[in-house]
Amino acid sequence: MPGTEDAVRQEKPLVERRLHPVTPFRRAWAPVAVIAGWAVHDPNQAQEQLTRLTTTALLLGLAVIVPGAALYGFLGWWFTHFAVTDTELRIRTGLLFRRTAHIRLERLQAVDITQPLLARVAGVAKLKLDVVGTDKKDELAYLGEGEARALRAELLARAAGFAPETAHEVGEAPVRQLLHVPARVLAVSLVLTGATWGSLAAALVVPPLLWFATHSVWTVLATGVPLLGAAGASSVGRFVGEYDWTVGESPDGLRIDHGLLDRTHETVPPGRVQTVRIVEPLLWRRRGWVRVELDVAGSSNSVLVPVAPREVAESVVEGVLAVVTVPPPLSSSASPLSASASPLSASAPALSASLSSALPSSLSRPPRRAGWCVPFWWRGYGLAVTDTVFAARHGLLRRSLSLVPHAKVQSVRVTQGPWERFKRLADVHVDTGAGKTVTARLRGAGEAAALLEAQADRSRTGRREARPDRWMA
Numbered sequence: 001m002p003g004t005e006d007a008v009r010q011e012k013p014l015v016e017r018r019l020h021p022v023t024p025f026r027r028a029w030a031p032v033a034v035i036a037g038w039a040v041h042d043p044n045q046a047q048e049q050l051t052r053l054t055t056t057a058l059l060l061g062l063a064v065i066v067p068g069a070a071l072y073g074f075l076g077w078w079f080t081h082f083a084v085t086d087t088e089l090r091i092r093t094g095l096l097f098r099r100t101a102h103i104r105l106e107r108l109q110a111v112d113i114t115q116p117l118l119a120r121v122a123g124v125a126k127l128k129l130d131v132v133g134t135d136k137k138d139e140l141a142y143l144g145e146g147e148a149r150a151l152r153a154e155l156l157a158r159a160a161g162f163a164p165e166t167a168h169e170v171g172e173a174p175v176r177q178l179l180h181v182p183a184r185v186l187a188v189s190l191v192l193t194g195a196t197w198g199s200l201a202a203a204l205v206v207p208p209l210l211w212f213a214t215h216s217v218w219t220v221l222a223t224g225v226p227l228l229g230a231a232g233a234s235s236v237g238r239f240v241g242e243y244d245w246t247v248g249e250s251p252d253g254l255r256i257d258h259g260l261l262d263r264t265h266e267t268v269p270p271g272r273v274q275t276v277r278i279v280e281p282l283l284w285r286r287r288g289w290v291r292v293e294l295d296v297a298g299s300s301n302s303v304l305v306p307v308a309p310r311e312v313a314e315s316v317v318e319g320v321l322a323v324v325t326v327p328p329p330l331s332s333s334a335s336p337l338s339a340s341a342s343p344l345s346a347s348a349p350a351l352s353a354s355l356s357s358a359l360p361s362s363l364s365r366p367p368r369r370a371g372w373c374v375p376f377w378w379r380g381y382g383l384a385v386t387d388t389v390f391a392a393r394h395g396l397l398r399r400s401l402s403l404v405p406h407a408k409v410q411s412v413r414v415t416q417g418p419w420e421r422f423k424r425l426a427d428v429h430v431d432t433g434a435g436k437t438v439t440a441r442l443r444g445a446g447e448a449a450a451l452l453e454a455q456a457d458r459s460r461t462g463r464r465e466a467r468p469d470r471w472m473a
Contacts (some may be wrong), residue, residue, distance in 0.1 A: 003279055016081040016092075019442070020142045023080075024073035036400050039089040077393045082140060091138060107132045109269040109297075110253075111152045112340060115145070117261045124297045127152060130269070132297070157239050175248035175255050178316055181306055186242055188288040188309040192283035194398070203227035242306040254319060257302070268304065271466070272297050273320050274408045274432035275302070279311065280399040292317060321388060321405055363393055363401075369423050370442035383428075384439040388462075390430050390455060402438040404430050406462030412455045414448045421445075428452065 021420065053061070065453050081092045091101040095425075110130035111272045119125060122143035132136065143151065153172040190196055207224035225390075243260035255269040275295040284290065292305035304320065363382030370378040382393035390404045411431045420426060426448035428440040 006427075014083050014085065014090075015081045018146075018395060019077060019080055019082075019140060020144050021077075022122050022124055023142050024070070024077040026073070026142065031306050034300045044162075052340065084151075084154065084158070086158075101138050103129060103131055103138060105155065108155060108159045110267050111154060111155050112267060113148050113265040115259075116184065116264040120263060124148075129155075139292070145303070148252075157302055159205055160252070173250040173252050175250045177246060177248045178309060179245075179247040179305060179307065179312055181245040183239075183240070183243060186239060186245070189284065189289060190235050190239055192287075193234070193281055194283065196231070199227065199231040203231045245306050249319055252306070254316070268294065268320060269296065274434040275436055275438060276315065276317055276320055276403040278310075278401045278403070280401075282397045287354065294320070295432060297433045317403070320404065326351070331400045363391065366425070366442035367444050370425055373419055373425060373442055378442055381441045383443065385451070385455070387459075390438065390440075390458075392430075392438050394439075394441065404432055405437050406455075406458040407466040408432050409459040409462070412459070414452050416445070428455075430455065 015374040021251065075095050076093075079095050083090050088105060089101075089103040091103070093099050093101075108129065109132050110128075111130045112130070114126045114128060115124075116126075120144060122142075123144045123145050125148040125149050126139055126141040127143060129138045129140075140148075140151075149172060156173070159238050203224065206227060207220045210216075210223055211220050240260045241262075242258055242363050245258040246256070248255040248257075252267060256264075256266040256267050256268065258264055273294055274297055279292040279293060281288075282290075284307075288311050289307050290305075291303075291307055292313050293301075293302055294304050305316055308316075349368075355428050363384045366378055371382070374381075377396060380394055380396035380399065384391045389405055390409065391401060392404050394398060394400045409430050410433055413429045413431075415429065416426045420442070424445045426445050428443055428448050428451050430440075431440045432438070440451070
C-alpha cells in the first residue's frame with residue numbers, strides 16, 4: 001500500500017558520516033592562528049611578552065598549546081557529521097554551540113571540488129555547495145578524493161530527480177572537453193595585459209618617489225609591499241590560478257578545472273548564468289583573443305574562459321546561453337587552443353541559424369550628438385538585441401560586450417541626465433538576478449522608450465518559454 005511504503009521510507013534510519021581523519025590537523029591550526037593574529041596585530045607588545053618569558057615558561061606554554069590545539073581539532077572533527085536524506089543534505093557541527101545546516105537538494109546550483117596543495121598531497125578534497133538564495137557557501141572539508149567525487153555525483157543525481165535508491169549508482173556525469181588553455185598562451189596573454197604592466201610600473205616608480213619625498217623606510221615599505229603584492233596577483237597569481245584551464249560539457253552544466261598549486265573543479269550551473277561578458281583588451285586584438293566572464297546568481301564563478309580565440313570563446317558562450325547547438329571543432333592549425341564538438345551538434349543550416357540568433361553580428365553606435373556628452377569615448381558604446389539576448393558594449397581600449405538572456409532580465413529602466421535631456425539622449429539599464437546592471441548608454445530618446453517597452457515584452461516571453469533550471473534535465 002502507498003501509505004505503508006511512505007511509512008517504511010520515513011522510518012529508514014539516517015546514516016551519518018564523518019569527515020576524513022586528516023581533518024583534525026586542519027582544525028588544530030585555529031588556536032595557533034589566533035595567537036599569530038594577535039602577534040601581527042600588536043607586534044611590539046608580542047615582542048615584549050616573549051622577552052619576559054623564560055625558557056621553562058616557553059616550554060610549558062608549548063606543552064599546553066600544542067595538546068590543546070590537537071584536542072580542539074579532534075573534538076571539532078568528532079562532533080561534525082553529515083548525512084544525505086531523500087530531500088536534503090544535513091551538516092551538523094559544534095561542540096558547545098550546535099549548528100545544523102539543512103541544504104535542500106532542489107536548491108543546489110553548484111557542487112564544486114577544491115584541492116589546496118597540501119590537500120592534494122594528502123589525497124583529500126573540499127566539497128563546496130552553492131545554494132540558491134545564500135551568499136555564503138557551505139562546505140565539507142575534508143573528504144577523501146574518491147568519496148568527494150562520489151558524494152558530488154550523488155547530490156547532483158538526487159537534485160536532478162533520481163530516486164534515492166538509485167542516485168548513488170548514477171555516478172559522475174560524462175564530460176566532453178570543449179577548450180583547453182595551454183600554459184604558453186596564458187603566459188603571453190598576461191604579458192599583453194595592461195593591468196600587469198600598470199601595477200608593475202607603480203610598484204617600481206612609487207616607492208623611490210616616496211623615499212625622496214619622506215626619507216622614511218616605513219612609509220616606503222607600507223606602500224611598496226602592497227603594490228608589489230598587487231603586481232604579483234595580476235601576473236603570477238593569475239597564472240597560478242588559471243593554469244591548465246579546461247572547460248568541458250556535461251549533462252549537469254559546464255565543468256571548469258584549473259589551478260597549478262590549488263586545484264579547483266567548478267561547475268557553471270545550468271540556467272543560472274545571468275550575464276556573459278566577452279572582454280577584448282587592446283593588445284589582444286591582433287591575435288584575435290578574448291576573455292569570457294560570467295555573472296552567476298548566488299555563485300562566485302566569474303571566469304569562464306581566461307583567454308581564447310574569439311571563435312572558440314563564442315562556441316563556449318553558445319553552450320552557456322543554452323542555445324541548441326555548439327559550433328563544430330576548429331582545425332588544429334587555426335589556433336593553439338582546441339575546441340571539441342558538442343554531443344548536441346546539429347546540421348550546418350541549424351547551426352548557422354542558432355549562432356546568428358544568439359550572438360549579435362553587429363552593434364549600432366549611439367547618435368553622433370552623443371559626442372557632446374562623452375567626447376571621443378562615445379564611439380565605444382554599442383547595442384544589439386537578438387532573439388535570445390540583450391547585448392551592450394562599452395570601452396575603446398578594453399572592449400567589453402555584455403550579453404543578457406531575455407529570460408534573466410529582472411527589470412528595465414531608462415534614465416536621463418540634464419545634458420542628455422537637452423541632447424535628446426537616454427541610458428537604458430537592464431537589471432539581472434545577480435544584482436548586476438548592463439547599460440546601453442547614450443541612445444536616442446525615442447529609441448530608448450521603444451527599447452523599454454519591447455524589452456519588457458521580450459523578458460516576459462523569455463521567462464515563459466525558458467526551460468526549467470534542473471540538473472541533468
